[in-house]
Amino acid sequence: xxxxxIAIVLFLIVLVARKFDLIGALLLTGGLVAGLSFxxxxxxxxxxxxxxLGYGAIVILLVTLIIxxxxxxxxxxxxxxxxxxxxxxxMIEQKQxxxxxDKPLTTQFRLYLNDISPISIHENxxxxxxxxxxxxxxxxxxxxxxxxxxxxxxxxxxxxKVSDMLAEAIPQTLILAATAMFFGILIGVVLGIIASLxxxxxxxxxxxxxxxxxYSLPSYVTGIIIAIIFGYYLGPYxxxxxxxxxxxxxxxxxxKIFVWKNLILPAxxxxxxxxxxxxxxxxxxxxxxxxxDYIRTARAKGLSFYAVIFKHALRNALNPVLxxxxxWFASLLAGAFFVEKVFxxxxxxLLTINALVDYDLPVVLGSVLFAAFVFVIINILVDVxxxxxxxxxxxx
Amino acid sequence: xxxxxxxxxxxxxxxxxxxGTTKAxxxxxxxxxxxxxxxxxxxxxxxxxxxxxxxxxxxxxxPGKIVSGEILYYEKGKDKPVDLTQxxxxxxxxxRGNEVAMIFQEPMTSLNPVFTxxxxxxxxxxxxxxxxxEEAKKETIDLFAKVQLPDPERVFNAYPHQLSGGQKQRVMIxxxxxxxxxxLIADEPTTALDVTVQKxxxxxxxxxxxxxxxxxxFITHDLGVIxxxxxxxxxxxxxxxxxxxxxYDIFSNPQHPYTKxxxxxxxxxxxxxxxxxxxxDFMDVEMKEDGSRIITEKAASxxxxxxxxxxxxxxxxxxHEDLYAKEPILKVRNxxxxxxxxxxxxxxxxxxxKAxxxxxxxxxxxxTLGLVGESGCGKTTLGxxxxxxxxxxxGEVIYNGQDILTLPQNDLKELRKDMQIxxxxxxxxxNPRMTIGNAIMEPxxxxxxxxxxxxxxxxxxxxxxxxxxxxxxxxxYPHEFSGGQRQRICVAxxxxxxxxxxxxxxxVSALDVSVQAQVLNLLxxxxxxFDFTYIFISHDLSVVKFMSDRxxxxxxxxxxxxxxxxxxxxxxxxAYTEKLISAIPKGRVEDIxxxxxx
Numbered sequence: 001x002x003x004x005x006i007a008i009v010l011f012l013i014v015l016v017a018r019k020f021d022l023i024g025a026l027l028l029t030g031g032l033v034a035g036l037s038f039x040x041x042x043x044x045x046x047x048x049x050x051x052x053l054g055y056g057a058i059v060i061l062l063v064t065l066i067i068x069x070x071x072x073x074x075x076x077x078x079x080x081x082x083x084x085x086x087x088x089x090x091m092i093e094q095k096q097x098x099x100x101x102d103k104p105l106t107t108q109f110r111l112y113l114n115d116i117s118p119i120s121i122h123e124n125x126x127x128x129x130x131x132x133x134x135x136x137x138x139x140x141x142x143x144x145x146x147x148x149x150x151x152x153x154x155x156x157x158x159x160x161k162v163s164d165m166l167a168e169a170i171p172q173t174l175i176l177a178a179t180a181m182f183f184g185i186l187i188g189v190v191l192g193i194i195a196s197l198x199x200x201x202x203x204x205x206x207x208x209x210x211x212x213x214x215y216s217l218p219s220y221v222t223g224i225i226i227a228i229i230f231g232y233y234l235g236p237y238x239x240x241x242x243x244x245x246x247x248x249x250x251x252x253x254x255x256k257i258f259v260w261k262n263l264i265l266p267a268x269x270x271x272x273x274x275x276x277x278x279x280x281x282x283x284x285x286x287x288x289x290x291x292x293d294y295i296r297t298a299r300a301k302g303l304s305f306y307a308v309i310f311k312h313a314l315r316n317a318l319n320p321v322l323x324x325x326x327x328w329f330a331s332l333l334a335g336a337f338f339v340e341k342v343f344x345x346x347x348x349x350l351l352t353i354n355a356l357v358d359y360d361l362p363v364v365l366g367s368v369l370f371a372a373f374v375f376v377i378i379n380i381l382v383d384v385x386x387x388x389x390x391x392x393x394x395x396x
Numbered sequence: 397x398x399x400x401x402x403x404x405x406x407x408x409x410x411x412x413x414x415x416g417t418t419k420a421x422x423x424x425x426x427x428x429x430x431x432x433x434x435x436x437x438x439x440x441x442x443x444x445x446x447x448x449x450x451x452x453x454x455x456x457x458x459p460g461k462i463v464s465g466e467i468l469y470y471e472k473g474k475d476k477p478v479d480l481t482q483x484x485x486x487x488x489x490x491x492r493g494n495e496v497a498m499i500f501q502e503p504m505t506s507l508n509p510v511f512t513x514x515x516x517x518x519x520x521x522x523x524x525x526x527x528x529x530e531e532a533k534k535e536t537i538d539l540f541a542k543v544q545l546p547d548p549e550r551v552f553n554a555y556p557h558q559l560s561g562g563q564k565q566r567v568m569i570x571x572x573x574x575x576x577x578x579x580l581i582a583d584e585p586t587t588a589l590d591v592t593v594q595k596x597x598x599x600x601x602x603x604x605x606x607x608x609x610x611x612x613x614f615i616t617h618d619l620g621v622i623x624x625x626x627x628x629x630x631x632x633x634x635x636x637x638x639x640x641x642x643x644y645d646i647f648s649n650p651q652h653p654y655t656k657x658x659x660x661x662x663x664x665x666x667x668x669x670x671x672x673x674x675x676x677d678f679m680d681v682e683m684k685e686d687g688s689r690i691i692t693e694k695a696a697s698x699x700x701x702x703x704x705x706x707x708x709x710x711x712x713x714x715x716h717e718d719l720y721a722k723e724p725i726l727k728v729r730n731x732x733x734x735x736x737x738x739x740x741x742x743x744x745x746x747x748x749x750k751a752x753x754x755x756x757x758x759x760x761x762x763x764t765l766g767l768v769g770e771s772g773c774g775k776t777t778l779g780x781x782x783x784x785x786x787x788x789x790x791g792e793v794i795y796n797g798q799d800i801l802t803l804p805q806n807d808l809k810e811l812r813k814d815m816q817i818x819x820x821x822x823x824x825x826x827n828p829r830m831t832i833g834n835a836i837m838e839p840x841x842x843x844x845x846x847x848x849x850x851x852x853x854x855x856x857x858x859x860x861x862x863x864x865x866x867x868x869x870x871x872x873y874p875h876e877f878s879g880g881q882r883q884r885i886c887v888a889x890x891x892x893x894x895x896x897x898x899x900x901x902x903x904v905s906a907l908d909v910s911v912q913a914q915v916l917n918l919l920x921x922x923x924x925x926f927d928f929t930y931i932f933i934s935h936d937l938s939v940v941k942f943m944s945d946r947x948x949x950x951x952x953x954x955x956x957x958x959x960x961x962x963x964x965x966x967x968x969x970x971a972y973t974e975k976l977i978s979a980i981p982k983g984r985v986e987d988i989x990x991x992x993x994x
Contacts, residue, residue, distance in 0.1 A: 293505040302493035
């Protein structure tokens with residue numbers, strides 16, 4: 001009760017502060033409430049969080065090492081790629097020096113880590129100060145220990161800062177992934193519950209067959225089918241585009257505008273497999289839970305059918321669903337490569353695929369690192385919410 | 397005014413599956429008066445639980461269905477009874493929990509793990525009574541105090557996994573009592589609990605029934621428990637009532653051979669027996685083609701049957717003299733098994749639970765050493781540590797001159813052939829996807845016993861016959877067998893490697909008293925035939941005493957008392973041992989007489 005009250009007050013404050021932008025306020029309040037319960041948990045179990053963060057740092061370190069090694073071993077020279085066929089040896093050497101490819105792997109690795117670490121040591125110069133935008137902590141000699149936002153370097157191709165490119169792509173992917181997962185969880189859980197309650201009925205069989213089919217189809221196949229049917233053949237009726245990103249530039253004013261309708265088809269294409277997975281998981285998990293003794297206890301109390309299902313059964317059945325859905329969400333956040341490519345949706349997936357095609361190392365590294373970061377954070381969050389949902393999960 | 401509260405007339409509840417129809421409850425009639433406690437007793441499959449679930453209308457449908465009959469409930473202040481079988485689901489919900497409440501067998505799984513205990517009880521209160529959250533909370537805490545839960549405020553906010561089994565069952569009782577029901581159905585409420593906890597729960601229920609104006613239907617497989625609580629007894633066998641009457645009459649002068657069997661199969665405390673009497677000593681059952689059964693009586697007097705298998709004290713003395721003249725086969729010295737309870741950041745243990753704490757004893761070849769104590773006393777951990785299924789912290793376990801704890805992995809395999817364990821739960825210790833023949837053959841293949849699978853198969857058939865199963869069972873799966881049969885399969889599997897030393901870890905605790913007797917008889921028979929040495933672990937001192945030559949009483953990881961089983965029972969030195977002895981439901985006629993007359 002208390003928690004609900006706090007959430008409503010919070011929502012009203014945010015609503016006023018956001019000048020009555022309803023959707024924005026809802027999202028923000030949701031985030032705030034989740035964040036607050038997370039912080040409360042973190043304050044109660046600091047060692048648990050510290051340990052997970054420690055593991056996370058190791059994961060990111062290893063990912064960086066592996067990606068750098070693969071790139072170093074690949075028989076392609078990014079410096080040459082930037083100039084194409086007409087490059088001469090001197091130009092390539094110059095470029096290699098510029099982007100640090102002439103140095104040994106260990107040095108490259110050390111330099112890159114130093115760049116991405118929030119706490120790092122740099123030469124105390126105006127050039128560096130400008131480049132990293134750092135905050136000096138301790139001086140020793142010519143070097144200085146600084147705090148900064150991770151520096152992901154610049155794209156070989158466009159020369160733009162990788163962090164800027166990511167910052168542009170991430171919101172699109174985030175919105176796409178969240179919509180797809182919302183769609184997946186909502187429909188999947190509802191279908192799963194109905195199927196479990198009517199086990200072996202025609203609906204149950206239908207749900208199982210359809211979800212198996214949906215799960216077996218790769219997203220690029222469903223993506224293309226959906227794009228052709230709803231964007232092309234039915235395009236005049238649905239008013240949807242075959243391709244296109246979430247943001248566009250208005251042809252007349254030159255302002256950045258949101259094209260919300262471009263979200264619909266990719267979100268459906270991306271959501272079909274989660275729907276299938278979550279339907280089956282919810283179904284089998286509900287079937288297990290419905291046979292538990294405490295469901296019989298709840299019925300013996302005289303509770304109504306809906307109270308038994310939604311209060312007593314569902315909460316117990318959702319844990320495996322939560323685990324699967326969060327893992328999936330994390331992988332979508334890393335970029336829905338195929339679907340973004342099919343729909344030419346300007347998110348992280350498209351950015352990464354294009355960078356791979358061009359061998360644009362800093363961009364590839366940046367997006368892979370971001371993906372690793374997302375996985376680590378989501379896994380910590382899931383562990384925490386697991387512990388909040390199920391009091392039996394022991395927290396050291 | 398009529399004192400009648402519930403009347404069950406010609407109730408038939410059938411279960412229909414693809415394989416046919418099972419008449420779980422077949423034409424059952426009985427009545428329950430206000431303020432009365434009736435006990436329904438029978439083995440699993442007798443239909444006693446289905447009867448109670450039928451009254452609650454909680455039969456899982458499909459496959460179950462109340463086919464015919466009436467369940468008349470005489471509500472207070474109304475002149476006409478309601479027939480519960482005719483109510484709609486919505487109407488029935490008013491009676492469930494409110495007028496008819498139920499306590500289930502498994503306190504461990506009967507409470508929802510994700511809600512606090514307080515929440516689950518207030519939910520029932522607020523469902524049937526018009527009170528606000530504050531009042532419901534106060535009422536719940538009062539109830540928790542009434543069922544003698546320690547620190548009711550804390551229990552209110554505790555989750556089920558934070559409580560012990562006995563405490564959970566108290567929460568269940570509080571929940572069942574929360575709306576002052578007229579009828580309280582207790583379906584094996586103490587079966588999953590330790591004997592000592594069972595005693596406290598029975599005492600509590602006896603107190604409560606004096607205090608509140610409720611009638612109790614108490615369901616159990618154990619007549620000893622019935623003796624402690626019921627006014628009237630109904631004996632059920634295969635869906636039918638075979639005998640019903642006053643508790644004193646049933647115990648002093650049982651009529652039906654099945655009742656006699658149930659009375660006689662409980663392990664005796666005052667004397668020793670070669671074998672426990674079983675139900676089939678008293679009656680033969682013949683199945684007719686139409687599915688009906690003809691029961692013929694074999695022995696009329698319980699006393700006669702018991703006298704025929706009694707052991708004279710002199711025989712026991714001789715056996716012990718022979719046993720203890722030999723060198724010990726197993727020496728346990730200062731054994732410690734500790735579990736880390738707290739770890740620091742790097743996973744280094746800071747604090748321990750001392751499950752086995754400095755335990756030393758000897759086991760002589762051919763003897764049965766009993767290990768008795770409440771759950772959590774460390775007896776199971778001790779058994780597992782001896783077999784190295786659990787890592788020891790320190791000490792020695794010397795078997796035939798070798799220290800098991802320091803044996804290299806290769807020699808350990810040799811040892812595993814010699815020492816076997818039979819676990820508590822016959823339901824989960826067999827792989828459901830493996831035929832029982834293969835399950836018994838598997839250890840033989842691992843240890844390369846016999847030359848080829850053909851010979852091994854023959855040996856499995858032999859083993860199945862040893863445990864009174866048949867060769868045709870080889871290709872069946874575990875779910876096709878009853879609990880007692882499964883435990884016999886587990887025994888056969890343990891025998892497959894020709895072991896000399898067997899640890900039975902609560903091997904009969906999950907079984908009905910009548911089935912327990914059969915498995916105990918089998919274990920004794922095997923001991924005589926193959927000269928086995930047993931360590932027999934149980935929480936029930938009566939079973940341990942029946943089986944063992946010597947016994948060890950364990951408490952909090954330490955040995956409380958050790959000695960000849962008969963001597964410890966006759967003359968316990970420690971208060972803890974006395975507590976275990978007094979917790980055994982004795983089922984003595986004089987006790988019942990004293991209780992009923994009060």
